Amino acid sequence: MKAIQITRYSDTPTLTDVAEPSPGPGEVLIHVAGAATNPLDLKITAGYMHEFFPVKFPYTLGTDVSGTITALGDRVQGWAVGDRVVARLDPSAGGGYAEFAVVPADQLVTAPTSIPLFLASGAATAAATAWQALTEVAQVQAGQKVLIHAGAGGVGSFAVQMAHQLHAQVITTASGAGVQIAHDLGADEVLDHTAGPFGAELAGVDVVIDTVGGAVEEHSLDVLRPGGLLVAVPMPPDTERAASRGLRAEFVFHASDPQRLAAVTAMLDDSIRVLLDRTLDLQQGREALEYLAAGHAKGKIILTPYAP
Known part of the structure; x- marks a missing residue:
């Protein structure tokens, strides 16, 4: 599968072929429909967050994802293949800027039904x-x-x-x-x-x-x-x-909290909307991060599935 990775701090994010991951106990595999960019991705790439979120290289960028469950690990309850979900990944683990991502089942929330699935990733952080x-x-x-x-x-x-x-x-x-x-x-x-x-x-x-x-x-x-x-x-x-x-x-030190995420995700079906600046496919991940760094985005920049 394709993923956007860095091999060291201050590296240029690069689209790379990597092995598709498998979910372990308590985890699910999702086919990523959307992966929202965040300033945190830039800070992690630069090494500014090492004290708080140390990473192992090669590192796949991205924390905010929405998608469809394609496989379940052992001991996963309450979720099924085909469920549409949103999650915020542990920044130290990353993994969102990819075609597939492994997510702990206890960090998943149900995706809103009134908006396109990819767009829901914009709310995660x-x-x-x-x-x-x-x-x-x-x-x-x-x-x-x-x-x-x-x-x-x-x-x-x-x-x-x-x-x-x-x-x-x-x-x-x-x-x-x-x-x-x-x-x-x-x-x-x-x-x-x-x-x-x-x-x-x-x-x-x-x-x-x-x-x-x-x-x-x-x-x-x-x-x-x-x-x-x-x-x-x-x-x-x-x-x-x-x-x-x-x-x-x-x-505000933002840490992943599925209860909070479930609350704000539910608002997407009711009272708030994701302000979308643009979508770019996974192949344009570097351009997405460069645009984010320029500081002119109006709302969210979201990466969508790889389109060769």
Whole structure:
């Protein structure tokens, strides 16, 4: 089968012929319909995540998959060949950017029925991270003023929709076509971040969901009310800087959780949608990662089955 692998850190991801894996006890084999790209894939490739997610080479990239079960390992219960599923793979194991992937059965959730199967892979990390940030870390309540950065991005597009569903006052940043996209997703106010510093237009924000980091984190502190909370997604925030100003800052370390994933996947049949930037087939995996790294994607980039 075909898979996108690296043989060392900082390697160029390459489409490679590898042996089709077999499921072990407690595992299933799925035929991959979609594999969503994430910034985590870039960080793993560069070696930045070795302390948290050490990998063995050759390493097949990809954590977010949807597909159909084709084989069951021993002691698997509750699943059958032909079931349509979604899963987030252990980042240290990877394996998503391939024609087939082995998944622990206890990490599977049922795929939504109202959208194409490949599209469901786009929720595995991004939607679950947004839900974790909003409900588990920030515990956003109705009526709160919430600023979400990059509202047309991967995590941000889900966070805007979810915050709207929570009846928060949703403010987000975007640019270009992303401004209208963010409005369409449910944002009450969209700030064009290319027009100047966003802090000049805001005050009294209860919660900031920072999906960007860097200077955006520091500027976000300026708009928070006393005691307000900054929730950082891409990297741990400067908690001491926040505390010195009477503010709080917390980091979302996203770990796979099938209960959380099942909850957000169910929302795809009801209240939220996957914002899709583009699909590329597995043969175009390198191009997909290069486009992701450029930082201009509006929503998710999803790899679909190999098309020779």
